[in-house]
Amino acid sequence: MTKLFFKKIPVGIALLMLLGVVGCDDDIKDLSNEIQADSIELKTVNAETKAVIDQLLIDAPDAIIAHRGTTFWAPEETEAAFRWARNMGADYLEIDIQKTSDGILLALHDNNLRRTSNVESIYPGRADYDLSKFTLKELRALDAGTWFNEDVPDNARLEFVDQKISTLKDVLLIAEGMKVKRDENRNPYYKKEDGTETLNLEESTGEFVFVEDEVDNGNRPGIYIETKEPWRFSGMEKALAEVLKSNGWLATDNPKNIPTTPGKVGVANTKSRIILQTFSWQSVLLLEEFLPNIPKCMLLWKGGYDNLVDDDADMIADVLNFSVDNNVHIIGPSIAGAPNGYDDLSAPWMNEMYHRSGFVIHAYSFDTDDQLKKYNGDYYYTGLESRFDNPNRTLQGEWSGKIGRENFIDGGFTNLTDLSLEYQGRATPGVTAQTVLEDLGYGTYIGRN
Template sequence: MKNFNVRNLLAGALILSSIGFAGCEDDTPDYNPLNLYKTYPLNELSAEAKLVRDYVKPDAVIAHRGSTFWAPEETEAAFRWARNMGADYLEIDLQRTKDGVLLALHDGNLRRTSNIESQFPGKEDYPVSYFTLTELRQLDAGAWFNIAVPENARESFKGEKISTLEEVMKISEGFRIKRIAGEPVKDMTRLSDDGQWAGYYEFEVDPQDNGNRPGIYAETKEPYLFGGMEADLAAFLTEEGWNINTTPKTIPTAPGKVDVANTKGRFILQSFSRESIVKLEKELPGVPKCMLLWEDESAGYVRPSNSIESLAEFINFSVEYNCHIAGPSIAGKPNKYADLSLPWMCEMYHRAGMIVHAYSFDTEDQLRKYNGDYFYGGVSRFDDANRTVQGDFNYDVNPNMFIDGGFTNLTDLSMKYQGRELVGTAQEVLDNLGY
């Protein structure tokens, strides 16, 4: 295949595209009518891979780290909130402790989201792999949030713990960590090699569980730091009954509630790392996978610059290793990421047979922009499935230009946008959960 360089040719069109989608006041956005992206050679997912792709729930609302806005990210509070709010998936970042426990943690160290400076002075920038689970249980992973997000602070967030993958699964299944007098109860049936508490807690049925059973959307975070993480994950999913390739357990769901955890799409794998994607395909074939995109020069990430040939190379790699989902960033506040979800890009992802789960949605304007509402006079397809294009365009306005689901820090906002039933406001759900 020839590698045509069309960056200069696209530059003007990309500028027009970004201007046209600048905000909700633009009800007739410009769009690049250039047809090169429609004919540039792309591989396509196999028929078998498309069957796996279709395990994934349409219009998925993916709770990014549970929430980074309403509760301390990747803690029990955030995941219980997202479950009861009605998210389809709980999104987590996988890392591994010194003693081999898979954790939900985003950053490369614990400085931002814990009190490690007081608990382990001088070790603030050490990676999580330096610490055992028992050591990590000494950290407060909630108090920092009350300072960082004072408008949503709650006294009860103090003392929240870093979550293990097991705990996220249990939350999805309707459980919570057992507490007595506000303190988590240690599970003394699981001890370390020296006979001491290994850092695990007991579980109990969550009395505030409302029957929703979200799936889990897990990113292998900095996998080069955790050799064998993919094999460990496969073994753990099998052990816990979440591996659809073995004998997955039945996870009862209340009628009319989210039931993703009881489907073949119960667990989605994602990574920015190509090396990790290759390993995940080897260890967990037939499980839905998302290849994340990030515009970065780092060798640790894929780098799809805003050109047709680089995006095509990314897509073809993804197809080769059965990545059923493209996970591009979106533009706009507060993150101000590079826009890798432009309409011509989404059409390329879809042409390869992939679906698009973009990140991260924090405003209604972003939801309307990337779901294409501004081509339809601001009307959402969730409000009117038969909406018609408003305006004259010299190109075909079609669903392939837009996303199929999204990561969000505000599950409540995405659900409201989709017209899904809400059980209360975000604050009321936290109140009902005892926070």
């Protein structure tokens, strides 16, 4: 249904007109919020925050953010998923961080290990334990790949069997062009306390041995890190700052040079190499305390955590004003549509509010061409042209002067980096998701025909 715009008509008259032509409560609510949004005064980011935002738009414009590496082509947040996203050409590898009982930061989404591992068979009686009750070595014993072959049989590969849970440090190394050292049977090498190598997990520290990836193609993505609610992991933000600094990835504190190749993704060697994200207002405060002036994204979820958000202009204004006060740089709203069916927190009037405060918009998650077109504004322009194909396209007559670039996103999370690359015109001819998997050594297809 086409939206109606009455920006210069008094609210009461506009609503009466709408009632006469639209019999849909959602449309009435949306129009009411849009009219209200125009009149809401918003705080705007300060000069220091704007400088970080401006740099981000230089370092990673139209960012393609590989959600958990991928959830579609490989087991999420494993080496296979992150190597695929890196070689595919994502600007960022997105991860969720959690902490083991021995203090190691992990890349893992769920609090529980049931969905993405064989924890029930390896640790009977502990299958419902929070992952924070396990040591790194215990977690490395789990098979974090076979479940994917069962859940996504169309994309099943033999080499996904016994993929391992990743640590934050692992992901940093993969982004630098490394891979886990393995024997001829794909068994990983681990580090021992004395620095030597072993294939025996039990006599190791649980940390992998890494080597240069011989099929690395030169892309150097940044890392987009999500923190959970602070009550789950006390001290997480401080520990995160320490890991990033000790590995040379903290852009504000003696960052290491990560060599990049012209024509390839080079975000890892920019000031925007790390982006921090959270749904938690409390975590925003802690991230700003321990990681000031690192790009931060306030994620929005309808009714989630401690930052209750609805498709309501006043509630959105509260979130934006908090974000301005606490040095946030990016707003991360959900988008509507299959396959996820999230609530739409990226409607044009909402995006206008986010941009009016000065924020960049990184929305989630783009898994269809239809979503990419809708939230990048293609449906509002003549011929449905992508702005990536024709940046000089003209607005359709009915939208002229009412919809502009400020109503649409600046980047997006995706499980299908290949699809976003194609949409943006950045895909390499002849290179597909499948060919990248094969080049990386995940070539034994065992999915259903």
